[in-house]
Amino acid sequence: MLKFIDLFAGIGGFRIAFENLGCKCVFSSEWNKFSQQTYEANFNHRPFGDITLIPTSEIPDHDILTAGFPCQPFSIAGVTKHNALGIRHGFEHPTQGTLFFEIVKIIREKRPKAFILENVKNLQSHDKGKTFEVIKNVLYSDLNYHIHYQVIDARSLVPQNRKRIFIVGFDQSIQFSFPQLPDVKLRIKDILESEVDSKYTLSDHLWNYLQKYAIKHKEKGNGFGYGLVDLDGIARTLSARYYKDGAEILIPQVGKNPRRLTPSECARLMGFPETFIIPVSDNQAYRQFGNAVVPPVVEAIGKEMLKSLAHPVPERDILAESSLKTLVINQLELAFVF
Structure with missing residues (x-):
C-alpha cells in the first residue's frame, strides 16, 4: 500500500x-x-x-x-x-x-x-x-x-x-x-436539494444591490455582476468569497428572489461524497468548498x-x-x- x-x-x-x-x-x-x-x-x-x-x-x-x-x-x-x-x-x-x-x-x-x-x-x-x-x-x-x-x-x-x-x-x-x-454531463439541477430553507433566498435589499451593481458595471463595459445560472447548464467557479453574497452562483426561483447554494449543494458542486460531514457554519463551509480541490x-x-x-x-x-x-x-x- x-x-x-x-x-x-x-x-x-x-x-x-x-x-x-x-x-x-x-x-x-x-x-x-x-x-x-x-x-x-x-x-x-x-x-x-x-x-x-x-x-x-x-x-x-x-x-x-x-x-x-x-x-x-x-x-x-x-x-x-x-x-x-x-x-x-x-x-x-x-x-x-x-x-x-x-x-x-x-x-x-x-x-x-x-x-x-x-x-x-x-x-x-x-x-x-x-x-x-x-x-x-x-x-x-x-x-x-x-x-x-x-x-x-x-x-x-x-x-x-x-x-x-x-x-x-x-x-x-x-x-x-x-x-x-x-x-x-452533470447539470446544476442535478445537484440541487428539493427543499431549501428560506434563509438562502436573497433579501430584497441584497438582490436590488446586485442588480444595480451589474447594470453599473455593464455600462462601463466590463462583465462584473451576478451569475444567475441556467439550471440545465453549469455554474461559474465557486470561490472562497461565496459567503459574502453568493453573487457568482445564484439559483433562480419562481416567484421569489434567487437564492444561494446551500453548503450541501456546494459539496456536490465540488464532487465531494454525499457522506461528507459539514460541522461548521455556512460561511465557513462556503470558504472551505471554494478553496477545495x-x-x-x-x-x-x-x-x-x-x-x-x-x-x-x-x-x-x-x-x-x-x-x-x-x-x-x-x-x-x-x-x-x-
Missing part, C-alpha cells in the same frame, strides 16, 4: 481521492482551525497546524506528496538565472520565505516517489511568468524530479467551470499522461500516477532523439557534399 502526505490539506479533497485509490495517509497539515474541524470530523484525525513549525525529520516517510499550496510572490530580485536553477540554498534560495519552500524542503529530505501539486490556473502567468518559471526550475533542476503540468477544467465531472493547474512529478523518468476526463479530478490524475509508478516504463528522451536526428541529417548532408 502506497503512503501519502496531505499538505495544505484544507478539508481533505486530496485525501478522499487517494484513499479511494487504496493509498494510506500518514500525515496531514492545515493551519486553519475551521478546516481542521471539518477534516477531523470526516477522517477522525486532526491535521498538524502550521507546517513551518514542524521539523522535516518528524514528517513520516511517504511515497506520494500532495499539496494545494498557496500562490505567493517569489522574490527573485538580484538572483541570477544560475541561482534560480536551484544551486543556491538558504537565504539565497529563490523560494525562501514562501510556503512553496516548505514543500521543497520536504521533497528534498524525504524524496517521495511522486508528488502532485494544485494551484489556480493563473499561476502560469503570475508575475509575468516568473513565479512558475522558478517553480519548474526548482522542482526539475534543483530537486531532480521529472515534471508534467496541465490546466484541467473540472466541468466534465462537476457542473461548474473550474480550471486549475496540476503539477505532477516523479523521482525518475517514467511515462505519464494526464487523463482524458469523461463527460458525465475537486476530488474526482484528483482521483483521475492519481489513478494515472499509480499506473506510472506500478509500471515504470522509461520516458522517451525527446531531446536525445532530436539531437540524434540532427546528427544523422548533418552526416547525410556531408556525404552528399563529398
Whole structure:
C-alpha cells in the first residue's frame, strides 16, 4: 500500500481521492482551525497546524506528496538565472520565505516517489511568468524530479467551470499522461436539494444591490455582476468569497428572489461524497468548498500516477532523439557534399 502526505490539506479533497485509490495517509497539515474541524470530523484525525513549525525529520516517510499550496510572490530580485536553477540554498534560495519552500524542503529530505501539486490556473502567468518559471526550475533542476503540468477544467465531472493547474512529478523518468476526463454531463439541477430553507433566498435589499451593481458595471463595459445560472447548464467557479453574497452562483426561483447554494449543494458542486460531514457554519463551509480541490479530478490524475509508478516504463528522451536526428541529417548532408 502506497503512503501519502496531505499538505495544505484544507478539508481533505486530496485525501478522499487517494484513499479511494487504496493509498494510506500518514500525515496531514492545515493551519486553519475551521478546516481542521471539518477534516477531523470526516477522517477522525486532526491535521498538524502550521507546517513551518514542524521539523522535516518528524514528517513520516511517504511515497506520494500532495499539496494545494498557496500562490505567493517569489522574490527573485538580484538572483541570477544560475541561482534560480536551484544551486543556491538558504537565504539565497529563490523560494525562501514562501510556503512553496516548505514543500521543497520536504521533497528534498524525504524524496517521495511522486508528488502532485494544485494551484489556480493563473499561476502560469503570475508575475509575468516568473513565479512558475522558478517553480519548474526548482522542482526539475534543483530537486531532480521529472515534471508534467496541465490546466484541467473540472466541468466534465462537476457542473461548474473550474480550471486549475496540476503539477505532477516523479523521482525518475517514467511515462505519464494526464487523463482524458469523461463527460458525465452533470447539470446544476442535478445537484440541487428539493427543499431549501428560506434563509438562502436573497433579501430584497441584497438582490436590488446586485442588480444595480451589474447594470453599473455593464455600462462601463466590463462583465462584473451576478451569475444567475441556467439550471440545465453549469455554474461559474465557486470561490472562497461565496459567503459574502453568493453573487457568482445564484439559483433562480419562481416567484421569489434567487437564492444561494446551500453548503450541501456546494459539496456536490465540488464532487465531494454525499457522506461528507459539514460541522461548521455556512460561511465557513462556503470558504472551505471554494478553496477545495475537486476530488474526482484528483482521483483521475492519481489513478494515472499509480499506473506510472506500478509500471515504470522509461520516458522517451525527446531531446536525445532530436539531437540524434540532427546528427544523422548533418552526416547525410556531408556525404552528399563529398
